[in-house]
Amino acid sequence: MDTAHHRPPADMPLAPSDWLRCEALRRFEDAEGGPSLDDPATRRAARSDGGLTERIALRARLHPAGVRLGESLRRALAGVRIGLLVLAVLGALLGAAAARALLGGDGVVQLSWALLTLLGLPSLMLAIWLVAWLWPRNAATGLPGRSIWLAAAALARRFDASGRGRAAAGALAEYGRSGGARIASAATHLFWAGYLSGALLLLAAAFIGLRFDFAWGSTLLGPDALAPVIEALGRVGALWPGVAAPDREAVAALLIDRSPAVDRGLWAGVLLALLALLGLLPRLVLAIVFLLLHRRQRLALDRSR
DSSP: OGGGGGOOOOOOOOOOHHHHHHHHHHHHHHHTTTOOSSSSHHHHHTTTSHHHHHHHHHHHSHHHHHHHHHHHHHHHHHHHHHHHHHHHHHHHHHHHHHHHHSSSSSSSEHHHHHHHIIIIHHHHHHHHHHHHHSSSSSOOOOOOHHHHHHHHHHHHHHOOOOOHHHHHHHHHHHHHHHTTTHHHHHHHHHHHHHHHHHHHHHHHHHHHSOEEEHHHHHHSSHHHHHHHHHHHHHHHTTSSOOOOOOOHHHHHHHHSSSGGGGGHHHHHHHHHIIIIIIIIIHHHHHHHHHHHHHHOOOOOOOOOO
């Protein structure tokens, strides 16, 4: 006998908005003495088709407390979207400030220090994030990303100080720990993309409107050790359209004192290209990937609760 038609429908994972509403309603009803079993929302969900998870989600959408919780959660999630923008703008301001600090009054840009501060720090943070993300049973988010869910939970409590606000805040905090790693990672990458964008824009404007010479200084490393590194970096920068790779004469002049006037545009282009290729581009790609992954995310409901 074919029993395929008698099998219960399989449970489907929920979109983040439905998962949050179910979790918030569970927390709210637990705080109020337990869920009600004889109300219109429960009866309507019990008569519906679909798996148990889908019926729980339908009950949460129909329940009066679930409707009000949904409004609180929508406000908090709107705050998350604003928080992504705020992090990117904050990163841009910090990047512009870091770039401005490099433009000294003597008209000489130290390329070594510029790359260490504007590219080395974000690259180090990216390497740490990557190691943490690839670590078994771990999902790295980064400090800027973690702040997103802390702020979202605070907003939920701020706009609704009742039991519903506490339930919504608890659900958001739980989601941030379990299912929110993707958007939190996107927030971290957006922050560093903003940092590099701010640095690039300020440097580009300064190079257009002001005249700078370039130098490469080091107290510990000599020209013999630095020349191959600078040549390799120059070849990477030359991957950007319109940027030429510096020759050995240009590298030698950079290491002896400062670049001659004829090489000003060359080194400005190399610096901007390295920041764009090795700094900004990887962060933008990762931010877009994690935002797309978050949009497609579905979460299983812990029915044991």
